[in-house]
Amino acid sequence: MRSSRTTALAMAGVLSLGLLAACSTDDEPSGEESDGKVTITVAGLQPGAETEAVDALNARVAEFEEANPDIDVEPEEYNWLASTFSAQLAGGTLPNVFEIPLTDAKTLIENGQLADISAEFDSLSFADDFNENLLESGTGSDGKVYAIPAKSIYGVALHYNRNLFEQAGLDPDQPPTTWDEVREYAKTIHDATGVAGYATMALDNAGGWQLAAAANSRGGVIQEQDGDEYVATLDDPAVKDHLQWLHDLRFTDNSILPRTDLGWGEINEAFAGGQLAMYTSGSDVYNALVENNGMTEDWGYGLTAIPSSNGGGALTGGTLAAVTQESTDAQKDAAVKWIDFWYLSKMLDQDQAVADAQLRNENGQAVGTPVLPIFSEEQYATSLEWVKDYVNVPLDNMKGYTDVMFTQPSIGEISASTQDTYALLFPIVQAVLTDQNADIDALLETANTQGQALLDQ
């Protein structure tokens, strides 16, 4: 009897203990250990990265830890998606160092959701070398720095499959330069090979983002700023033109991949799988194609500038690295050191640049993918020179982009209600791809009214 009573008591108590246990384990001061070592978690690779990419990252982490013996770095999988980010933010599950789109920074700073890293930032030797405008987007209205430009600036560009061009009798060294040509090429490729000539992202906000990029390339904008007032211009003729163009590819030529469930990652996978010949995305997508989809140098990848007309240009956007609000001072310090090491040093320090390039090269990761620099153009050229022995991307196949990347007009992402505006646009992209009778004018008008309401809030 004694024993069964004890058992029952124990059982009944287990849950309360469980609560306590759950709390006590989570309550440990995150990061600081008794021996004075600091642990930080950092944004690492996308889910589903190739093993080689993981190896390369781990080797860089080891190098960092060797140079900073009192810091312990734990990379975590990271994939910024509008649809999951806020749960991570609210749930406190972001790594100490995480990445955000340039356009989201101001609101997150206002909401007090990013850590103030001014002190740590100022200690960086090259703090003054940043592009002013770029740095400004990570600075709060109090003048303090909350997020640091990281990675690169991407310009949206056209990616294509050279093998499919050849199979269709097109010259892969003469990629299309206007949207009309893209349409012709797409039809030729589809007719000759049966493979879709073109595809567009249409899933979630990525679909709106690419529609905005296309509108920009046609000389349109989807938002105008008038002093402090923002005006939604989703019904810009350039937006209409592109939607009509997509509609024609779908229902007149039947040359576009008829899918509306492609996001940033899905379209990369479909492209790498040979299911489409051309699509637009950030100019640095080649890195991801190697990292996640196992693309190799001899695959037949081609990169060229986004077609442009009416004074349009390439939509550009960037990534900032930020530190979680919950981080301790020691963690913030370590976090900025990591940001310096992982994102920036390879652009500024010859030894680091070479070390990084060598390691990436050995692990089959892309070195030398063209991006727009976050420091000066000269610095970018210099850093490329440092690593030229390790470059393993098919630079010859990227000339269409590299020849004009610094000269084509670049158009920044809209700054107010960016993601919400994209969210209004992607269903319209889906509509023109699926509904032959889609009323583009009416759809845009409704979206524009809603977009303006968001801005007026």
Next chain:
Amino acid sequence: MTTTSPLGPASPPTVLDAAPSEAPATRDAVTRVRRKARSDDGDDRSAVSVSDWRRPSVKWSLGTSHWLLLVLLVVWCVGPLLLLAKFAVTPTQDILRTPMAIFPNGIAWSNLSEAWNDVQVSKYFVNTIVLAAGAWFSQILVATTGGYLLSVLRPRYARALQAAVLATLFVPAVVLLVPLYLTVLDTPVFHTSLVNSFWGVWLPAGASAFNVVLVQRFFDNLPREVFEAARVDGAGPYRLFWSIVLPMSKPILGVVSIFAVIASWKDFLWPLLVLRNPDLQPLSVRLPSIEATTDKGVLMAALAISTLIPIVLFLVFQRMFLRGAGLGGAVKG
């Protein structure tokens, strides 16, 4: 038919008839008698009698439709799974270009090893099992202790408590999505977050009114004389619970267990919100997040491996599964 997860459908299958209508002992005797009578008859009784079967028209049409049904069941229910098995060992390019051809370019066993090692299906499988086990335990604990309290001990506050439990049956899980998430983010009293911890899935799973009512109704129908006899023999409430009530309740515990395990392994949205750390995620959360970046062949292999073990479990414990499922709607017609 799930109730365990905070996000399962609002109302569980009927509660009222899952509990035995007679005391288990007598019921068993009755079924035994019935079964005996039936076996004398040759088979249990259905709409088509033995004499009906002798008529050629019935025999022919029913026989044909049975064969037809069998073929349809194989094509419709097993077909997709056979395809999955085939894709799991087909090279990616063949899957994409000629999905229905039978191994035009050989078999790619490497898909399976890549899924197991690189995608780490093994790890997520263990997570899935650990989640199910914990959710099962918390549900059994709450349901048995709660049922015992409400049915056998019956303190003065039992009625109010029962009403409070019953009331939650009418609140669909969807209402809880956001507030429960915020509760788990910052638990009352302890002020810690259960996000990225198995507890964040296990503990809310225990709050299943359906289980409590199910078990309570079963206890209600246990013979009171046995309890009285035990009390006279000097058994306290704990011993009565552990040595008398629980052993008599195996059937209902089996039912609750099956519901608990099935619900846990089907759950998607709640673990998606609570378990952000990939090292803790079950297969249901992990597979969609790698879908876009994983090679089709490897993805198919991962899907196939994730399906294999539930199917083996099902084939082994078929009877229990089907009885549990039938109980879901075991309402008197």
Next chain:
Amino acid sequence: MTTDDVVLRRHRRTPLTWVRGGGLSALVFALPLLLIFGVFSWLPIVRAVVMSFQKTNLITTSWVGLQNFQNVFADPLLPVATRNTLWFALLALVFGYPIPLVAAVLMREVRRAKGLYSALAYLPVVVPPVVAVLLWKFFYDPRPEGVFNTILGWVGIPPQPWLQSMTMAMPSLVLEATWAAAGGTVIIYLAALTAVPPELYDAAEVDGAGVRRKVWHVLVPQLRGVLFITLILQVIGTAQVFLEPYLFTGGGPANATVTILLLIYRYAFGNSLGGNYGEATALSLLLAVFLAVMSLVYFRLTRRWSTS
């Protein structure tokens, strides 16, 4: 009331007698239920009601009255999501209601290898739902090389867009959902069929009824209860459908598969700059009222049928 009673009562109230009388052990048994339900059920329910009148970013919270409800009703996606959810429910009934019934009636008459039939029918139910969705998503590949389009090609039907069409997306979702769930329905019907009292058949036979009449006049009426209950269960279940639209289409194309629960999810978690928890709970409360009515009907009916 006699003096004895009063003495007894006062006597009962002391802590020691409370413990002796089993009060403490009762509390021990109540503890798991109180803790778990308190924290993870009662508290969130209260919180849901409170939050629907608030605006919060988890750091600061303010009362906004009925603003959340007004915003929800003003959302142009609400009627779309409602329509889609009802459409899903209707399609689920059309696909998933009569066929399992016919299958169950036929299976009831199987003489040999009965277990094989039920096992086959139930097999898809044990496939993890996420696996089923990801597999079917691939089946629905819209290219002519897609799995279903290849099969259609064998019989000369041109390739279909499946999930990539505003009209076909929802039926495609429901087809998969039916595949995954029909086995369970078949087993429920089968259990109900087994429970039909054999005397009824005998009586019908005495009246000279044939097979068809026995099915129509004995079986089907006996199944009325279970039929109605599965109907309501299905409505309650489909009102909360999330997995299929979330994983198959993300609500697309052009909002054709946005369901109420997907909308709630988007309010709460879809904006990268922070969730709108007030509107999310406001909408879930509205859905809850509808479902509570359905549940009440369901309970009324199950009670009536179980007592009659």
